[in-house]
Amino acid sequence: MENLKKAAEYILSSLKNGGADDAQVSVSEGRVEEFNVDAGEFSLIRSVFNSGASMKVIKDMRKGTAAVNQLDKEAVDNAVAECLAAAETGVRDEALSIAEKEENCDFVSGALSPDKEAFFKSLIKFNNDVKEQFPEIMLEQVIASYSYGKHVFANTNGVLFTEEDGSYSVSIMYSAHNEENVTSFNCAAVDFLDPNQDILESADIRTMLERAVKELESQPFSGKFTGTAVFSPACLCDFISNITDSFAGDLALIEGTSPWKDSLGKEVAGKDFTLCVIPLSEDIVCGERITSDGYKSENYDIIKDGILESFCLSEYAARKTGLSRSPSTSGCVRVNSGEKSLEEIIGGIENGILVCRFSGGEPAGNGDFSGVAKNSFLISQGKIAGAISETMISGNLAEMLKNINGISRESVNYGTCIMPYAAFDGITVSGAN
Numbered sequence: 001m002e003n004l005k006k007a008a009e010y011i012l013s014s015l016k017n018g019g020a021d022d023a024q025v026s027v028s029e030g031r032v033e034e035f036n037v038d039a040g041e042f043s044l045i046r047s048v049f050n051s052g053a054s055m056k057v058i059k060d061m062r063k064g065t066a067a068v069n070q071l072d073k074e075a076v077d078n079a080v081a082e083c084l085a086a087a088e089t090g091v092r093d094e095a096l097s098i099a100e101k102e103e104n105c106d107f108v109s110g111a112l113s114p115d116k117e118a119f120f121k122s123l124i125k126f127n128n129d130v131k132e133q134f135p136e137i138m139l140e141q142v143i144a145s146y147s148y149g150k151h152v153f154a155n156t157n158g159v160l161f162t163e164e165d166g167s168y169s170v171s172i173m174y175s176a177h178n179e180e181n182v183t184s185f186n187c188a189a190v191d192f193l194d195p196n197q198d199i200l201e202s203a204d205i206r207t208m209l210e211r212a213v214k215e216l217e218s219q220p221f222s223g224k225f226t227g228t229a230v231f232s233p234a235c236l237c238d239f240i241s242n243i244t245d246s247f248a249g250d251l252a253l254i255e256g257t258s259p260w261k262d263s264l265g266k267e268v269a270g271k272d273f274t275l276c277v278i279p280l281s282e283d284i285v286c287g288e289r290i291t292s293d294g295y296k297s298e299n300y301d302i303i304k305d306g307i308l309e310s311f312c313l314s315e316y317a318a319r320k321t322g323l324s325r326s327p328s329t330s331g332c333v334r335v336n337s338g339e340k341s342l343e344e345i346i347g348g349i350e351n352g353i354l355v356c357r358f359s360g361g362e363p364a365g366n367g368d369f370s371g372v373a374k375n376s377f378l379i380s381q382g383k384i385a386g387a388i389s390e391t392m393i394s395g396n397l398a399e400m401l402k403n404i405n406g407i408s409r410e411s412v413n414y415g416t417c418i419m420p421y422a423a424f425d426g427i428t429v430s431g432a433n
Contacts, residue, residue, distance in 0.1 A: 001150055001162055004029065007071050008154040011055055011080060016156060018084040020057035022098045023156045024294055027053045027071070030149030033114050035123055037142035040131065055083050058098065062090035095319040099294030101158040107289040110165040111193050114146040118195040119168060126170075126199035133200075134176075136213050140185065141173045146195075151290075159294050165286040168192050169415070170199050176212040183215040184389070186357055186375045188234065191285040191415030204233060204412045211356060211387075215375060218387035222431040228352035228405050229393055229427035230345065230379065233412035233419035235355050240275065240333060240419075242363055243397050248302060248310075250317035257365040259398045263308045264323075270404035271306040272338055278418075279330035285415035288330035298327035303401075334418040338407030342421045345406035352379035353429050355393065367397035373429075392430045400424045 008027045015023035029051035036044035052069040053076065064087030068079035123144045130137055148166040153159065171189035175182060190203040200206055231239060245252070247268075252258035260268055269275075279287030279297045288297045293315040301309040311323055318325040346354070353376055360371015373393045378385040405423035412419055
């Protein structure tokens, strides 16, 4: 860590000597131990070492940035010169700033050294378990890795944070096959701290593979109706990301396009809906400790009991809009679970769809969205009626949150976010053709 501190000190000194009024730098180094499986067979084992720095200067209220992926003196000096040159041609902006000094801290979390033998055994077990229990499933690719990193954030206001962490992760891409049919591919990923983790039982991986086998009997959907869409935890996570970006993020608030721009303290969702940012939760694997702006991260609520409590703004966007900076820039989010089981929620739906993957473009500024429901199932008269293909869904994100039909007791922890199943009324379902 001392070498990284010295590198940060050298970069800040060089930027100040070059004429910067204010400067900040992030310096890091780490390694990744990776195992790959392709088409069900082990294909790669490697160790990757990395280091680098990113820097920002403010000079005459103009910003310059630069990054470098090595820390030798020549590379760093070139990046410093590039950063200062960028500030000379930048646009003057009175909202530019760097973090004010808080209490400097050293953060340590996670698994700081890998047990590669135990992790490899877990991966072998997962590969064999899938072959034995799900013969129809093809693991098209599995990337299993242990990541370790050290990080220093410093600025010319005297801010100095250090961070050290390590964790394991597995991401899979898979499809189901039989003599007649092949399903659409799907993906799953989970982060964890125990190298002996039973991967098949992690998050909702087993459930996703079971559904993939059922998808071999999928039928094209025809017709059209407006009903209830139940989003799986993984799919809900993607929709939440779109909602926070489009309605509560920097660009939406700076440009004034957010439907929520005047809604702080007002109801924007059903009263059962709470969305939290939880980088410090014990349930999150190595969550954010230092914001991208250079402040200590804190947990906070975006929406609580349906009421909009906070936007998701960087310090720059906060200064630009006159609103408050968010206590975290993390994507570690949780939608609080509800009181009904998934079975109870589905049992109350007359016409609907269980959406396990969504393929579509970015939502419109007002929240309108449209795309293809992949790996999905029809719901009819309170029951899962079967897997369907070639199916479109459309709706509006803002209205969707107000039309919550139910949130499940069951939640899935992916290590970086925690999501239940959530059902929303007023979604249009139609055949893709």
